[in-house]
Amino acid sequence: RLRGYTQFRYNRLPSFRVNEDLINDQGDRFLGKNNGFGIRRARLIIFGDVHERVSIYLQPDFASVISDQYNVAILRDWYADIFLDSAKEFRLRVGQSKVPYGFENLQSSQNRLAFDRNDAINSAVKDERDLGIFFYWAPSEIRKRFKDLVDNNLKGSGDYGVVGLGVYNGQTANRPERNDNLHVVGRVTWPFLFGKQFVEVGAGGYYGRFNVTASPSASAPYALAGGENDLVDARANVSLVIYPQPIGFMAEYNVGRGPSTGGFGDFTIDSRPLRGGYAQLMYKLDNVAGVSLIPYVRGTLYEGGKKFETNAPRYDVRELEMGVEWQILKALEVTAAYLVSDRTSSRAPYQQQRGDVTRIQLQVNY
């Protein structure tokens, strides 16, 4: 069976403080100067049960980029779920799939309110995915609850188990593994029901060693501290979600250490401390002239490296995003948001940039 979604964006609407050097390669490649319309995600998902104990989930993205060539088909998910019991409470997930770290990482971009994931948690795993074997357990009743939280448009994460454990390569999705050791990850979460209000609380962490790419030049001699690569990459996080019935709140925070320069002007790459999180408030308004509206405001903080970028630059991110999602039809959503951003640029020499952006996105679900 086929389904999918596509996100079209236009980021050049007027804002109070335009800064053409404000760019964010991980979040949205259509920021910064010389941009116009963009296809942010173009997903087609092939999924189904191939046996009562085996199901597949194959998701290429048709809006991926190889150097200057846009819109190449590259994998996101490509995994099989192997159910260990007939009630499907215990399962192994083999292949490339999301690493169970954090809540927003696991929530589909199809369901997320904010335009992009927060830097604090998302810097843990580029594209949220890696290649490995994961074990998930969730009782039937909670599996149903995970499903309902998505189906009722309460912006759930879907079912990544109440307990999730895994081992994976650690160099992030669609990249060659570059060392001989694996990352390990663990996560526990529970969607409580208080009366009619769903509240989900979770915690988790991962540990591994990451192989960084440095690209030194005469004026910017980026180098590994002591010449040693395969740097310690480890984090712990907590998350809280109060589902929007109608008022909602979600927050996550993580601390740890990972590959990073020491900041602007420091060219030494080492495993350094990092910390950050976000908090978001939202309000779900149903049947406003026949449509559903969800205004939201989100604040993000992050101080730490992005290990998967060349030279593992250190980021200092402070962002506030105010937006509204307008679900016109089940097939059609428009989101508009105003972003106040103070962040390190994704391009060398990784300078700090302050600017605002007004963005609009049309999402088509199929």
Add this chain to the structure above:
Amino acid sequence: RLRGYTQFRYNRLPSFRVNEDLINDQGDRFLGKNNGFGIRRARLIIFGDVHERVSIYLQPDFASVISDQYNVAILRDWYADIFLDSAKEFRLRVGQSKVPYGFENLQSSQNRLAFDRNDAINSAVKDERDLGIFFYWAPSEIRKRFKDLVDNNLKGSGDYGVVGLGVYNGQTANRPERNDNLHVVGRVTWPFLFGKQFVEVGAGGYYGRFNVTASPSASAPYALAGGENDLVDARANVSLVIYPQPIGFMAEYNVGRGPSTGGFGDFTIDSRPLRGGYAQLMYKLDNVAGVSLIPYVRGTLYEGGKKFETNAPRYDVRELEMGVEWQILKALEVTAAYLVSDRTSSRAPYQQQRGDVTRIQLQVNY
């Protein structure tokens, strides 16, 4: 729902004047020396209505090229039609789709008689597509007529509206936008019915600024005139189609200005005048021993640049193509054609080449 088509070619049949330096990168990458069998197009289209007011059309091409790597999956179309009224006469098309400029650009390669599109009009938009928002209007009766002209194998363009308006990035499909302004396009067309004979007359134009890539060397110092990029790129065209019932005729002509060198030996790139068009005569023979035959002859003229090629070389093209399409089954078409060509090479130093080519193509429709 899925459909698609594939074109297999062999271009090395004997001709009166073989010229191994006669190449045409935009038209057919299997021309010139060191070639054999080729897959020119390998299309798979996923389309359908996801709501009574929303439909999607997703078309990757599996025969695209990234440097030396053939047959990579890259997008062609990826758009949603959003109908503004229940009769579906007014619609917005959002995403990557064909730019409504000219007739042959909009006609599917699945339906075109000639092996490749004409240089005169096709030089306006590489791959015929760009990323943007387009508005189309056509009365229900004319929408049906557009559909019939394709279904009855009269080689129509499909429904791009009687009126089409749009804004788009302007750097052509699957390429990063490289400036902050958009292209605008407008087109009007009408398929008249005189007795039983369909005749379509159209006109349109576009305006924008295009960012050129120059690749200078010591011996060939290509450079932008005055060092300024984002050159004016604007055209107007007219088209006439007399559908083959059984005799048919089609012609288009366009004038304008766009990025271009001054010709062979002139290394200055500037916005320069361009002009050109084509005329084609065809005859539809049905039920010739159970199959359908359409012989055709087409002449093309073009003087102007190809903005999307490195250095925006100036082309001088004079071509005559004589061929016949032989529809064996609905699923299987063979086309053979003899091409007499005098054209500028697509490779530096962009010399003029005179040669003939005999080509055969098998098209499979599914």
Add this chain to the structure above:
Amino acid sequence: RLRGYTQFRYNRLPSFRVNEDLINDQGDRFLGKNNGFGIRRARLIIFGDVHERVSIYLQPDFASVISDQYNVAILRDWYADIFLDSAKEFRLRVGQSKVPYGFENLQSSQNRLAFDRNDAINSAVKDERDLGIFFYWAPSEIRKRFKDLVDNNLKGSGDYGVVGLGVYNGQTANRPERNDNLHVVGRVTWPFLFGKQFVEVGAGGYYGRFNVTASPSASAPYALAGGENDLVDARANVSLVIYPQPIGFMAEYNVGRGPSTGGFGDFTIDSRPLRGGYAQLMYKLDNVAGVSLIPYVRGTLYEGGKKFETNAPRYDVRELEMGVEWQILKALEVTAAYLVSDRTSSRAPYQQQRGDVTRIQLQVNY
């Protein structure tokens, strides 16, 4: 209609003689140091009859690699079968498809027991495929037999005709043709039935000229002998398959000449003699505690070049693989094997390497 399969691997299980320099780019890119989990094949096949005389078979692989970018969608098969008679005994296959040379090359990786194809025969055609036109003939009764040999999990090759003839570009799949001549191939095979035992005997050969890529450096001056490229590339092979009912045996051998260096330290590339083959013993155990088990042992020998690799290095390969395929469900197979290998490295300076590897693979069929 859609079907496909995926192979996930982990190659770093303990072995008696670990050699991190033992790599084999054609066979398994997840060998050697700095590796972990890998997706070896991620296939999705779209196939069907579009007319009683025309069928299509479109197979992209989503685990292909472009330089450092893993998991890009690139073609494997993309062809149409055109049946010349209503009994479908005679057919033309047009497009990119498997070159009918050898048995194991034609057998799907979905059905093969060993982890990778043998070097001896597989060095004839990278990815087993090329672009061209092939003619196949098989009587209806034998077509059914070919089908049964696959359906009953006897590890057949599928129907590539009792007689197969073809012309193709010769530079192997998804690569530009680089000369003006074509390769020709012919093959005859017959699946005999002795009582209840199926035995298949085949023979074939091909001839063409291959254009080699040399990458010389100061210390390694790789060069074409006499400066001439388009080297003779010709082989003949014989194959014998005794299908596992329950004991099975298969062997192939080929001799010929093809582009190759003279071995380690010889930098001259010329058309040189090559020879090699493999023999495999297997035993099909059905209903062992509800599942099917097939242990196998395979020995491979090859002395000759790999024309499609840069510099066409000469290989000396001696390998022994002992493994077992465990078919848990129709949808799920696990294979584990121990490989004893003495082979030339795929990377310059192409040194001989001796080492063992223990591998495990999960295959999901859908």
